[in-house]
Amino acid sequence: MDKILEQLFSYIDSHTEKMIADLGRLIRIPSVMGEAEEGAPFGKYPAEALAEMLKICEESGLSVRNIDGYVGTADFYPTEKIPELGILSHMDVVPAGSGWSVPTFELTEKDGKLLGRGAIDDKGPAVAALYAVKAIKDSGVKLSKNLRLIFGTNEENGSADLAYYRKKERLPEMLFTPDGSYPVINTEKGMLRISYSAKLSDGIVSICGGSVVNAVPEYAEAVISGAKVDLNKYNFDGVTLSSETCGENIKITAKGKSAHASTPESGQNAVTALIAVIADVCGDSALSALSEMFPYGETDGYSAGIKCSDELSGGLTTVLSVIGAVDGVLEAKQDIRFPAGKTSGEILALLKERSDRAGLEMRADMISEPHHVPEDSEFVRKLLSVYELVTGENGYCVAIGGGTYVHDTEGGVAFGAEFPGDENNMHGADEFITRESLVKNAKIFAAAIYTLCK
Template sequence: MYKQQIEEYFSKHKKELLEDIGKLIAVQSDRSEAKPGMPFGKGPAKALELALNIAKEKGLITKNYENYVGTVDVNDKETELGILAHLDVVPAGTGWTTNPYEMVEKSGKIYGRGTADDKGPAVAALYALKAVKDLNIPLSKNVRLILGTDEECGSNDIAYYFSKEKVPPKTFSPDGEYPVINIEKGSFRSSFTGRYQKNESLPRIISINGGLKQNMVPKLCEAVIEGFTLLEVEDYIKPVAKQLKVKYELLESNQEVHITIEGNSAHGSTPELGNNPITAMLTILSGMSFAKSEGFNRICSVNKLYPHGDFYGEALGINMSDDESGKLTIGLNIFEYNEESLKGSFDCRSPLCANDDNVVSVMEMNMIREGLFLEIEKMNPPHYVDKNSELVQNLLKVYEDYTGKEGQCLAIGGGTYVHHIEGGVCFGCSMPGTDNHMHSSDEFAVIDELMLSAKMFTQIIIDICA
């Protein structure tokens, strides 16, 4: 079974593994403007180059697919197992107590953007390939580590790669949690708009801006209003903010009051774990005595359809669930309002029972009634793999052997890298109960969990490819 050899190997290479994670964390690799030869910007391309150089230095076989994807092979035989990880990250955002692009180790954890999602797991997988090679374990087939650079912004990298290479017979991604994720909810990410006549009657709302990424519950939302004194706004907001459990900051300038609402960020798949400052801001502004106008009416309409704390689409008429995949969730994660138009972008994660008729059509109808217009797009279907498949059973066995815990299959709201890969599942790297603050400030990975993951990945490679 090689378990003792694997344990000894990673006890010797722990420091080296963590150092290589630190090198990748230092590269800011959120997507930026495309450049020649860099389809997702400088950062993702730089991270990919670094990762492939690390792999090459360890004697592994590498290939760069035009800076969309890089691959790492342990041999030149037919690939039986694919491990799919990504090197791009979401923007750091605010609220960090450490530098997000400098890995900090403390109390058995490493902090930094990408430590958990997904640079840390990617390096753990890379070292699993290295372990098999260094331990001279004979393989009859190849394992390929596939390193992508656009998972956070639509996975165009993987679409490009699989247009050139075939999908391995077995694929897993260390882009989630243990034991095994075999169901991923579908998704519906789109936007809505509203237009209205400019109205300068006072008091009025001049602008609202909140959110950076559609799949990320934001931390901040800002608004500029006119026609109220700072004291009037303070007297109104203080008890409401307390009720909504958000922080606020007020600034008076040129007869305008600038309002900043601070909530709690979270991954778009779990909006209930955050506290959305956009919906809090809409609740606050809708309750104030602004002059009557089309624009203010639209603000009240958005607040009606996306009330603060409604994570399940009840006000939109799309609240639903099923036993296998759980509840539908939705979050309004980007919002812009000016004197003549507004635009909101949401992230909806849908269970197996959801479809275009009972989600998209219902949302469109209810928005039209409120003077808002939904940008119609097809839903991204859910992903389901039979829990009795050979790969799933193999992963669960290794999990039980190495952790001593019962293995089971999970359903999640997040879409991982294997969402569109037939038979692909998610395996690791977070243990049950660990909240890594993914997509939030102070993201971290538990060192022992990463090392355990590397060991399990090594065992899986042996079991499938020997």
């Protein structure tokens, strides 16, 4: 191996305790989104975590800037030299939730695991990136290109931090975020959120199901009047149906299994099962049309007329995820992840045609085009070769249905910090990164920076 890389890796090995101590300084700040304050657009604590990170960077000899509490930057060279490489991480975290066996906002080390909210998402990777830069700086290695660490504060709630930054200045041409997984995520499907509305017939007293548009709904219920119900005639594998009499009315419930909308085939959709039942029992035309477009068990959009796939990113997936009714008008919401080779316009045109035919009024609530960086670009090839060099594993590109932090950037990819097959309880109780993985990440980033900027 290159002598310089050996030197950088041994620096990281001998500074691991300090790196973990700095991670502890960040985990201690409960940087969950809160009420906006002066200089703290996403609440007090995300801004405080950003300020702490910039302090650590300044102590490490980097040139830091705080951009109005939205984003912070730390540059390798204190000059006006425009950074050509950017490493993007974030200081905000998701709420604590319940079920922790150790304090949520304190770093606890146990059996080689570093536990605490933000350990893997994304404070650990951010600190690993910083130590990669420190290794290069403190070893006196010269770079011909400048590089910038970029710390956001709103990744978990819509990435308004990055939108602000991009309005103010350009992102570096080479950009990666250790807020996804290895080897390299270069393709992210496009995303659409659609609403449908239609008038319901009188026999339906109420109907509701699902709580968020980006998940397979696990529960749905409806109250109907003036109809007889025999639930034994319906069979939806994985969904439990039940009914009870409420005075004059009958309440029907469906229980299935939740899953993320980017992998709907692993869930069991309570809403589509319930719609099929109620459409049949009540003979309601709006629900029948909806059920025809979204039959239970189908996640590829075939009956909605939008099924498609390509080699780059695989097949389209979709979930009818939320249903409700106000004043006799049905409202249903759908999440779609479409292949990178398509545009939102193509999918929307197909859907419009199909829903017009079904008598449903359709509206697009959110449109996000696919994101793709060519696998054979020099940047991606170099990242993959660094991954192979440090881990000894095979490097390859990955396509996903979800969107990462770099979804709306030009040319950005996700690189780390999860290794294939890793467990880390991200977003859950007892979130952790292993000591080994933290160190390996720092080494990969050091090798990446050196390779891309030398």
